[in-house]
Structures are given as structure tokens and as C-alpha cells.
Amino acid sequence: MSEAIHQSRIRWFCTVAAAGLALCAGPALGHGAPETGKTPDSRMSAAITAAPVIAGLDVMILDAPRPGLLLSYRGEQVLTVLGKDQEPMLRITERGVSANQDSPTYRLSDERQIQAQPSGWTTVSESGTYGWMDPRLAVRSGHREEWTIEIMDEDGGLFELKGSLESKLMP
């Protein structure tokens, strides 16, 4: 075997090995959430099945590998989105949205908040529109699931935003 062919085979072997390494290391470490260990073969699809009837309030799903929620309010009240433990999580008016950094649910919605020190309410949008990654839409059992988020008006009335989560295969 000539030296050139030998070198060529070594290079070829190394490249295949490196490509294999890239296959493993790239998707595992480079993309998706840090804990993602492999390329996903499915995604979580969220849908709204029952929207609260509050004048001026609109809600929609933000599609992505992990879905988010977008809420827009053009009304005169102060609405409060409750967290998983019924704690006040978001306070919404037509002119702005504040988040309760003491809310465990809010802290789970923003990974930056997990290790941060709680510091009360903070403005997160200077309009009545706000999008967030609600942890209640992050369940990954692989089966169809239901989720509910409660919204309270100024009078203490509770309204339910209901939806579903479903695993769908990637095309």
C-alpha cells in the first residue's frame, strides 16, 4: 500500500469518525434545550380549547418545539394571570404587563429567573401584549394532555383559559 493511499485512508477514517462525533455532539449540545439529548422526532403541539370571555382579551399559541402563549389585552380592567399555585403571576393592563418574580410559575417560565433572587413585580412589557413560555404547556408525557390557566378580573371573577397538548411527529 502506498503511503499516499495509506494517508488517504487514515484521513477518511478520521473524517468519518469526526462526522460521527458531530452527529452526536452537535444536536446534543448545540441545539434545543441543553438537556436535549438527541434530535427530536416529535414536537408538542398546543391548542386553545376554551378561551375566557373577557372583553378586549385575546390569546394565541406561539408555535415552536416548545409552545408559548401570547396574550393581548385592550380593556380597562387590571387582569391577573394566576400561576400553578393560584399565586398572582402576571398583571395585565392595556398599557403594560408586570410579572411577579416571586411566582414559582413565572420563575419556571423564564430560565433566567430560576436562580435569580425574587424581587417583587417588574415590568415585562410596555404594552398590553406579552408572550411567555408557560411551564403548564411544557408537559411532555407523550400523551394528549389538558392544561388550564386561570385569569382573574378586578372583581375577583375567575376565568379559565383551557387547552390541550399533543405530541405530533415531525414531518
Added chain:
Amino acid sequence: MTPIDLSYGSSKLLLAISSALVLSACGGGGDSGTNSNGSSAETSSGQNTAVGGDQVAQTAESGTPTGDPVKGFFTDPFAEPVITVDGEDVETDERCVTNSEGLLECKPAAGTMAVLEDGRVLYLNALEGTENVELSIVAEFGEVSINDQSRVLALGEADTPQWIKPDPLRAGANPDGNDSETLLDGTELDGALDTADNTAKNDGALFCSDIIALADGRIMAVGGTDYYSEPGVDGFPIGVAELEGIKNSRIFDGTTNTWTQSGDMTYGRWYPSLVTLGNSDVFVASGVTKLIKPVYPEDPLNSGRNVVETETYDPCSGTWTENPSTAQRSLPLYPRMHLLPNGHVLYNAGGQAFNPFGQGYDQALWNIVASYNPDTQRWTDIGYAGLPLRLDEVGLEQLSSSLNITNLSMEQAGSLLGGVLESPTDLLTAASDLNLDEETLKTAIAGGMRGSTSSTMLPVRPDENGQYNEVELLTAGGVPSYALLTNPGGYLPVAQSRIDTISINGEQLDYESRLTGPLNQPRWYGTNVLLPDGSVMVFSGGTRDGVVSPGLEGPIMTTERFDPDTGTWTEMATANRPRTYHNTAVLLPDGRVLVAGHAPISTAYLSHINLEDFGLGPNAGRDPSFEIYTPPYAMRNDRPEILSAPETATIGDTLSIQVDDAENIDEVLLIRRTAMTHLIDGDQRAVELPIVSRNGRNLRLAMPDSHDVVPAGKYMLFVSKSSDEGRVPSVSTPVTVVNTSLACTADTQLADTDTSTSDGSLLDELGGTL
């Protein structure tokens, strides 16, 4: 005809194709230069610069253009005639020449371009060194890559091109190596599993920086690339390449053709976006610190996603300041951002993304149009990109076509949709009424984040009170988020075209969209250029996403023109050279367009396999050539002429200019000189200056009263008139907009803004004052 390179046998080609989608999951970042067996691909016959230039000039002077007078025409391509090899300048038509070490030295391609004050063009290479990848760009790029070269191109008499090499040629960042963010950085094992410290030749590449023109006209490149392998072993060209964003900012001074270092950012950024604020500070957002493996042991919460922190640059002190946590936001790479007339920075839900499976846990938020207020240093969510959607006839036709509504008449569809989708609730209702699911309708309205396309600000015009309260942004083609898939998710681009309108009422922003007529064919990575007649042209690009599957994108060489009056796209002239990834285009001061670039990622992330004969993109290497596109208006012999104009202006001024055809001039545009890369120019803008009075040949123009509308910097002033064949603009005259409040330019002498003369007749003057 370029031969197909199968030098490694058919197994390589099979591996290339079968690996394309999978390897793409490792991210983008690589690219190639020439074919792998060391032979250089040839450029076109138009490489001889003198020939190309002469042909253009003769055509223009004769008045008999060789191109289609309706569609415009391209010059022959021309490229730098020499390559420096082993210290010697070698004149060659080839793209590359092999040096004494057996490595290829290649001409740089314009993956980034900036139009300087004097009309010359600064350009930066992209992906330098990929020509020396032998097998796999993923495995080898960390080692073979080289800091990118820069050039200045001057088009002289009869378009005769000349090239100047700036000093330092590669802009000089990190001469002692970059303190790379490797996994073992700072430990005793630093360097054991990576090659970050083995050489400084590729620790400060200009590639993947963003550039911006400062208020004084100097060009600043921010961020860039530090290449290495991790894992990797010194001395072996194998491993897994890492592309780390760097912290540097570097400034090019066109008066000396030199680069100097400015302040460093706190965060290394690869693919960041810059926007000049109204006070002449520069805002930077996004970018990623490590593209392939964004894992930061000391900062686990920011691992796996782009840089959410934003920073602001003070051009007088040359320093960056990190903005508070309220200014953080998760954005795609190279986010499409614009300065609004109220001083806010708008994120228009567009950008670059590299993986079908996402780059961050919160990338769903990339679908939201949002604005950043520099005063409060907070973001405001505006809404889902594409909603509310107001449908006119053109938009309704496009929507019906997208939905393939065959059992409904246009009237029925229009009635069902009510002419407007105001909100998500309307979207749900309309989807139900049309017997569609919400996801399908969401896709059809072209909503959500759009990748790999331009976001172009149409001319900003004053209202009846002289205030600039509305901005329109054109987004056409690109890769939509596809609600059905992931974000960015799409592999096939779309033809959909949308205009988003931002209406400003003090601090409040209102937003709505409308569909325009579609592109004539779907286009990935087209570069938009706003012309001085108010239209927008799109150049270059491909039929598929060249990052997801490099080398399999078919080049699109036919240009298209968007007419804002009709809301439709029309095919125009066809370019000579295919230009897919890293193509560029800039408006020249005379109203023509300089088209360049093309530095694709190596086919299937391996090395250069040219599949051009199969109708796919030419991945034989980057293309160093330029072409000049001449629009139909630039062939006319009745273009208006600006006879005199002030060299400088500031907000609130009234400018007096002289033109040769004053009575027919009905529009004046102040267009900022382009500084663009990767489809983005955060400062792209054209501002209409109202004509407040006429006097003979003299026109008096009102400048806006805020730098939020017209940030300080270098502009081109065009006047135009209407005609039966469309609007006819002049050649521009340079105007510098001065911010007298900026400490480091406060002493700048403002020129006399009144250049009017009394050479009009007495009747002219009387008529103009009555």
C-alpha cells in the same frame, strides 16, 4: 462547464447527500471556497476588470443599452485581478492559486459590503480558508479557516475598478489569540481537548460580524468568529469545528484605509445585529457565543441559546455598556431590527436560524414583533407577526391562493374573512368558517418569524403635519416559521410577501400587516435593495435553504422588482453569476446596484462538491466577482440633475438645492448609505424630505426635526420626477447629517444649507415665492 468533482468517489457524493439534513443539525457556519482536489474553478470571462468597466461606460454614453430597457441589465462580472501568493502578486483569472505549502490562496468574495462616503465600497470576505477543506468542513474548519481579508473597491472613470488593501488586511483582532470559551477554559486541562490556543490565525475573523456606519462615516465591524476544534487535537485537522463569537469591535477609516480596534463588548457575538440609535449610540442584540456547542459551564441558564443580553456603544468614548436585565430578549441570529421614528428599536420577527429543531427553549417568542425603548431600556411586545392582517384585493387573492380555496368564490372568501383578521380570535373564527385548522391559516397568512429574508423599510414619508409617524416594512420570500413545523423549521422558502405597518402615536405603537402580491418564485436568502424610485428589488438567493442542506439550493439569478403602488412583484433582468449564501447587493450613488458575494457552505458540510451541472448552486467555491445592475431609469437620458446641494445638514434645517428640472421634481429622498451583511442593514432607510417651496431652479427642503427619523451619518440625496414609464430619479449628491448634540462631533462645521442662486428668471423667482 464546470466538471463535477467526484475525486473521492461516488461514496462521497452519496454521503454528502444522505448526510446533508443530519449534519445540518450541527449548525451552520462553515463554508467553502474551491473544489477539493486543489484545482481552481474559473471565474467568468468577464473577470478582466478593464473590459467590464469599458463595456458599461460605452453603453451608457451611446444611449443604446445592451440590456432590456424595461427590465434593466447587468454588466459582465469583474473581479480583482491579482492574488498574493508567497508574498508575490500573481495576476490571474482563476479564483485561487496554490502556494508553496500546497494550500490555496483565493480572492475574497464580498460577503459584506459598505458604501463609503466617497462612493468606494468596503467589502469583507466570508469563510476564508474553506477552500482548503479536504473532506469535511465540520471536521476541519476549526483548523483550516483563516481570518477574513478586507478590500476597498473603487469604480473609477468608465467603471474601471481598482482595489485597495486596507491595513491591517484582516482588521487585526486578537493578534495574541482569543480567550476562547472552551469547556475546560480556566482549568488545568485547558487546551487538552480543544485547539483554541494553537494559533491566532483564525481567532478574529471578520466573518459573521455585523457592520454599521458610524455618524462620522467610519465603518464599524462588531463581533466575528474565533475558529477552533472542540474536541480537537493540535496538529490534526480533525475534530468538531466550533465557531465562537468574539467581543471585538473594529473601525475602518476610509480616509486612511486603516482598521483600528475599538472597545470590546461584554459578550462574544456571532451573527449579532446593530442599529444606530437617534443619539448616535449603537445598539447590539443577539448573536451566539458558541454556535455549535453553546454550553457555558459558568452560565448554564444561557447555555443552548443565543445571547439575550444587549449592549450599547458610545461612539465618542469607544466603549460598550451592558444594558440592564430589562433590556434582555431572546432573539434569532441576525435579528431584523429597525430604528423607528419615535426612537424605539423594532424587532420585525425575522432573522437567521440554523437548526430545524431550534436553538433555544424560548424561541417561540421569536414570533413576536417587539420594540425596545432606549430611554426605559425595556422591551414592549407588540403582537404576533402578521396579525392583525388587513386584506385588500391583492392580499385576499394571495390568501385564497395559499389556502387553495377551490370551493369558494373570492367574494365568499372575502366575506368569510371579513377583510381583516384583527386578532387571534378572528383567526380561530375564520379558520373554523373556512373549515381549516388554525395552524393552516396561520401558515397561510405568512405569520410568525421569517428566516433568511430581508426586512426592508420602505421610504418614510411625512404626514400632513410634517411628522414621520408611520413605517412600512417589506418582507418577501424566506423561510417561514411554519406553524406546522418548528421555528425556523422550514426547508423550502415561500413566495409570500407581506408589508407590516407600524403607526406611532407617542410611545404607543400600532401594528398591522397586509399581504402583497407574491414573488414570482419562492426565494431563500434574497437581498433586497431599495431604489431611489421607491421600488424594491431582490437579488440572488436560492430555491432551498442552503444552510439546512448546503449545495442543494438552486440558484435564482432572475431579479424581481416590487412596485409599492401596485403591491406586485415583477421579474426583471437576470444576473450573470449564481449567488446563493452570503450574497450581497448595495445601492450605488448613481442609482445603480452593485451585486456581489456568494460563499456557500461546503456541500453537505463536507468539502466542495460542485453539483452545478444538476442545476444546483455552484459550490465550487466562493465567487469574488461583482456585477453592476442598471435599472431602466438609469438608462434614460432625461434623468433630473442636482446642480448643487449643501454638504451637511442637521435636523430642523431647511435645505436649499438647485436642480435642472425644478418644475417636474416632486419627490426628494435622503437615502442612507448601505452597510450590509447577511441580508441585514439595521440602518437601512430612505426619508422623504418635503419640498416646502420652489424658486426657479431652487428647491427648499425641510429636514425632519428628530434624529430618530434621520440618524447622523452619510446619506445620498436623490430627486425624482414621475413619468409614464415610472419614476425617474437623479444621480445622488452626498449629504452628511450631523448630530450637533453628539459630543465628539459637536464642533463639526455645518456647511451653509442654502446653496440657492438667483439664476432663475425674475418670473421664476416671483412664481416660486407666490
